[in-house]
Amino acid sequence: MEPPAPGAGPDRPGPHDGDPGAGRIWLARAALLGGVLVPLVAAGLRGVLWVLLGVAGLALTGAGLWWTLAHTGAVRACGAALAVAAPLTVLGLYATHGMLGPAVASLALVLLAVAAAGRVLSPRSRAGGAAPAPATAPRHPWILMNPHSGGGKVGRFHLVERARAAGARVTVLTGRQDVTALARRAVAEGADLLAVAGGDGTQALVAEVAHENDLPFVVIPAGTRNHFALDLGLDREDPAAALEALTDGVERRVDLGFAGDRVFVNNASFGTYAAVVGNPGYRGAQLRTALHDLPELLTGERTPRLRMRSGHRRAQGLQAVLVSNNPYRYAVGPGRGHRGSLDSGLLGVLCVHVDNTVQAARTAGGRKGGLTRLTGTEVTVDADAATVPVGIDGEHVMLPVPVVCRIVPGALRVRVPRGRGAPRGSRPSADWHRVLHLARRSGPVWHHRPHTTGG
Template sequence: MERQQRDGARTGSVLRARLALLALLCSVLVPLLVAGLRSVLWALVGIAGLAVAAVGVWWTLAHTGALRVLGLVLSVAAPLTVLSLYAASGMLGPACLSLVLWVLAVASARTALAPPRSPARRAPAPRDPWVVMNPRSGGGKVGRFGLVEKARSAGARVVLLDGNQDVVQLARQAVAEGADLLAVAGGDGTQALVAEVAARHDLPFVVIPAGTRNHFALDLGLDRDDPAAALEALTDGVEQPVDLGFAADRVFVNNASFGTYASVVADPAYRDAKLHTTLRTLPGLLTGEDAPGLRMRAGATWVGGLQALLVSNNPYLRAVDAARPGRRERLDSGLLGVLGVRVANTAQAARLVRGERSGSVMRLRVDEVVVDADTSDIAVGIDGEHVLLPTPVVCRTEPGALRVRVPRHRPGRPVLAAPADWRRVARLARGGRGAGAAGRDSR
């Protein structure tokens, strides 16, 4: 039976690899068949439109007054003009079809190279689970979904936060009193605080998505529209190891942001007027005297002049890799994702369309990164919470530090995927081996 399952999985990988190559070929042939060599010209028109739009966005964010208005006009008019030209020439349909085929090709290639998923064993039910709930989180999800009653029905001790308690101390007290599982119904910031306590005492941890965004729950495959479904982890759950990220001594389950975004979030007016505060403060943070002088070191190399830096607990997907940008397909790679942005002028903003080749965007996968600045303290957004940390800040990962328990059946269970290595895809499509090696390389 096990051999049949392996053979079936391998056959599926080969078929997906062949689909990836076919879709990639068709994405090139469609515009060529419609417009011939003129399709190259139309591709250049599209790239130019994106560059002009990028300049417009830069002017909108980094300047005020007439230049901001002009930037807003450019950022809207440039893509609309390109779309109009495509439509007038009969290229809009083929261009959209080519883009869809390319996305299909990349998605198929990544899943074809995915490492095999080992079957998860059902975890034993806890004897004394403890759940802390924030009734204000997510606009009152705890009350709307009856989470208190449902958790107590599942045998859990429930503690409600009133805004004055120390959640870390509450979790430690629960452990001292015999709790053998810790859970949180709240936002990602509260999740991170209790997750550290669970990791330090080697206890399973349950995420109940009762916050506003619940990015951690999303990447665990939980149903964010039904927080009560996560309580099934108490009776019918499986465990999976998850890495924890650290910025100095602060834990993060999602990311730690430095520079522009962290400074915007630090503004007291941000909570009540997010857009207005962002537009008001960004020009000074991007080009003015308030611009943060960030630099980072990964290994022996220092990189300076960064305006924004995002360090994530496992790398995020690129927006072009799948239909789900802003997602992490893995939470156990043992690596941090590093995304740095360095845009100081209009020319660099225009080059952003080249991605990492522009020199303005930097992406790394490392197990440790050091972030420094021109000041003794630096604003950091840790899972959406603003903190001040002394510089330099060492960000690191603890692989598999957290035992996360999730329901055995969950709707958004992510499919592990490897980078789209087309040479391996071609070998796999011919019937050769490639998936296993790709899976090891994706670690």
């Protein structure tokens, strides 16, 4: 009898067992190898120089961006010019010497490797996870709606009228009302489901009340970004579709993050970003406010340097710490960061320490530089100050230090429309460390589990 394939077993299929994951592993390896070989085939050993030229262009672009963000006046102008000129020069040299085509082909193959590896490494592609439970229709649903979120999506999509037609009691925010108090009053008056049509910050406040009372929670993506809705698999371009969860929904349990006693559904951001968000002018002029504040925040003394500890990991002198409810994965392209899962029981942690041009160039050139990524169930953020600015799902607060961030697995009952809330964990993401790790492995990766800490 033929022996089983290496690594195969009751829970570890071999490469010939018909599982598509094995094919994706080999596709990732072949595409990554092709991405390396294309410049070598096109230019021989000179292909190595072309690769190094591309890396140098990235490093110079990173240095230019650092000067743009961390300085003002002539230095900022020179940095902006360098950030634009470096990539254009590299592309021009590629085109002049007939290497633009091979460079594009090499990049396409590397992206294919990323996509294939991301599918294999996705928790939900390796293990399907528990199917969402069917949910009975609520008798007294309550929905809080912010008419100003997302440029007026509540009015544009007629959400108030549609929600009331579905049998929900609707409260429309007017002015600076206490969102938490409104949600608790709704529960006291008999609400058996809580929902929010608004931004992530408002959703987090109502989600906390739903968690306290073990009530189902519905997200209606009527905000500007709605990262939580995105990672739940909801259509942010059609917020009215989320109302179907009231009459034909399924329920799943997702994790909640806590920063001190404050709930976050997406992340808690400490340091630079939180300080920018705290500027009263940020809401009206985000880019201008950020460019005005960042030089002092990155290189001056306005924001206290942070310390972080999680298990045996320590970091200090940090400019920013981002703690997320489940780890984010960052795909190629702007705005493509997402979470592969909302029920891993782990916090994601991103620490930033970039003090000079060299570190900025190292980071942009593909090396870790000033970025540290890890995961854990508890993270403590401290500083040499009594309080620190924190962005809780984009809302600015000041919290006393040290701030203990933790995750509560399965804390929130989320209801989504049947067939619409597909978990985003099945979508590929670009994790270069894992792609290279996958390429080096001699067999399929079937027993990968997230670590409590990691680089």
